[in-house]
Amino acid sequence: MEVFLQTVVNGFVNGSLLALLTLAFGLVVGTTGRFHWAMAASFMGAALVTALLTVKAGVAFPIAALAGLIVAALLGMAIETFAYRPLLARATGPAFMSIFLTSLGIVIIAENGTRILFGSAGYFITGGFQQIQSLGIHIGDISFAALDAVFALVACGLIAIVWGALNFTSWGRSIRAVRANPTMSRVVGIDPDAVYMWVFILGSLLAGAAGIMTGIRQSVLADMGNSPMFYAFVAAFVAGSQSGPIRFAVAGLLVGLLASVSTNWISIAWAPAMVFAVLFLYIAIRALVGARGGRATWRSAVRRLTRRVEREG
């Protein structure tokens, strides 16, 4: 039981960072429709800048982290401006494939460019974290690092801020309006392109924050964004790409927990396979009950399933 609880606690920390990334990815996909796989570049870029500034230039961590976040946001804006928009402007049909593959190309460039410029060895973000890292908190038989607790709280705080901003500010309302119907939003005077840009900035900042925290917990590597992006991608889709922030976060948390639990209980190699199994079941169930016609939401899927059972029973 203690082992299980310990696993869950560890998974919760992993999951909270993943929740942040899922929220970031979900917001971008749900609002702009772009499959922004290249968010991995913002994730890694923020951590890399923070690491380089603290290690090589000796800059204090808060300033370095701020610089990292700015770089993440700039990356997101640049990708939207120079990569996605020109593609969409020219596209006649569905641009899904070209956007996704361009995004993939950017990830590859960022990853290998980092290796060439800064070497393949990892960096550590310094700034006194190593001392705090050893600080443990013990509750009964369960122990966890104080720093992890701080990160989980930061992640939850950021998610709460985004939730509040989306629901209670006019800025958030314009994002929700564009997500629901870009054409109508334009009619009432909201410029969807401007909103998309804000969403890219917001998403990149959140991803950058998750990246910096991941960089502190582990180390900064060129490909550190790939595996979290994969989990965030899965989580965002299981949540449904038009979901609200809390739902994205919960899905991210659960996928993170699942990955942690299967890592601890079976082996680290099996974690992606477990996530795949869950995803496969999810897609199979959705295809079975909810694929036909229009939107397949969980609620409609459940309703249809119960009706089918009623009819046959």
Add this chain to the structure above:
Amino acid sequence: MAYYVNTVNQALILIMFALSLNLLMGYAGQLSMAHAALGACGGYVAVYLAYYHGYGFLPSMLLGTAATLLVGIIISIPAMRLAPEYMVLMTIALASAIVAAIFAYTPLGGSRGFATGSPPVPMSLFGVDLVSPAQRLPVFAAIAAVIFAVCWRLGESPFGRVLKGLREDAVAVRALGKNTIRFNVITFAVTSAMAGAAGATLAWDALIVAPAMYNFNINTTIITAVVLGGLGNPLGPVVGAVAASLFRPLFERFVHLDLSILHILRWMLYGVLLVAVFRLRPQGLAPEGSSIRRWWQLGRPRRRDLRETAKDRCRNPEEGGMPSGRPARPEVIVAQPGRPKESTSSDGCALKMRGLVKSFGGLKAVNGLDLDLPGGQITALIGPNGAGKTTLFNLVTGALPLDKGEVYLWGREITGFTPDRVAGLGMVRSFQDVRLIHRMTVLQNVMLAVPNHPGEDIVPLFFRPKTVRRFERRAEEEARRYLDFVGLGDKASALVGELGYGEQKLTSLARILATESAVLLLDEPASGIDRAWLERTLEVILRLPQLGKTVMIVEHNLEVVRALAAKVYFLEQGKITASGTMEELVGQKRLAEVYFGRIN
């Protein structure tokens, strides 16, 4: 020398991968991120069989291919029912699951992989050991040729025509009676199998399998080769794979840098190419539709095209392409023998709707609707905006699921049938916004609708090519006849995008006629077209009952309704509230108020 022969061999294997992925990405418009991982599936099965059970090259490769085929079927059946995004998600997850399985199952050797035997058993075919790269080259070329033939046959055939249609507009193609899931599953499964064959070949070339041979970078290389070569062209992947294969020898032989940096540079270059090609030349080096013959004829007048245009002109001498000409008298269009479509019922009623209910959230779009559609007539459905007219079409054809109620076609219940099944039983609908396949010619759009084409089935496609060819000729004749019927015979070889809106509407009419369905649901056939085309459209629709068609139109233009329909149903708030002739309905003051708004 051996180095270069080896490079050629590697290029051939990349060609195998790229060819098969192009079938999926270029023709079917589905993106797979698991192509290299599926190759791993084939490679690992092959080497596992070789190492633990002593299988030789050919049997182990074939079994590896079969195993990958199975994986492809299992993965695609659920994923293909959902939007293409889910396919990407599923394949990314599949790729990581395959890698996970390799690492987790210890007999597969973890990250180091394992060999075909200990000591490694060389590749051999029919008792001949193929030790040197030069000996293996012809075998690889032969496998690549087989894969090319399969991809070419599937892509450049009636089957490929449906795939290209699905790529552009799956809903419209499904409404014509094509089982979209079947096409997608077959394509993904065949693609997977070919990736498995390529992966097994790669393993036997190296005499070892290891995860690094099929990792994310390799997958990117394959995708880059396909995109660089040109999507949707059978030659594209060959060109792209050759180009992508050149980088390695160029880098290794002529750039003098540290080897590890070189490889990083090479992967990065693939990323740059991916971004650059989509940005600068999305059609790739060999664009869709280009062929060696075209290149050969570049600059010369294309005799075949000239001949076709001349032929088209002869067919309709009086129609100079302007709407002044009247549609030619329809030739006798009879249902093809051997595939009759039921078009009778005991009470003469073509379509019956009973108690249909559909709500979207809190809005009841259709609310307890009953309607009988008399056979062999033109009936109209009118009503104010938002009355649920188009929703009704979506409901009876199965494009939207019903909340409640039953639908009967010629007395047979079709409630809950998929759009393709409904179309197969002889009821199709047109779309308000035409939904033609813009990158196809008018003729191809209509041919796409011809039902029961043996060329859309893989067994006849490969084993009864003569039947397929004969039917294709007949399908073309039929399509031309329907185009003549709507008066567009001279536009057969024009691209849809070049047509005016009125012509597009008539093309979509010809397209649903080509399905040979007895019941046609026309969604605003006359909206958005000008006077000259309107006349022709009306003339064509009026002639449909003579062909034994039952027609239901949804229309806002009451003049059009008056001209066409014997019986008119009035739909408001999801219910039929009145019916009769147009004159009877116009006489009712309340309906006019509902329709046009109250005048104070």
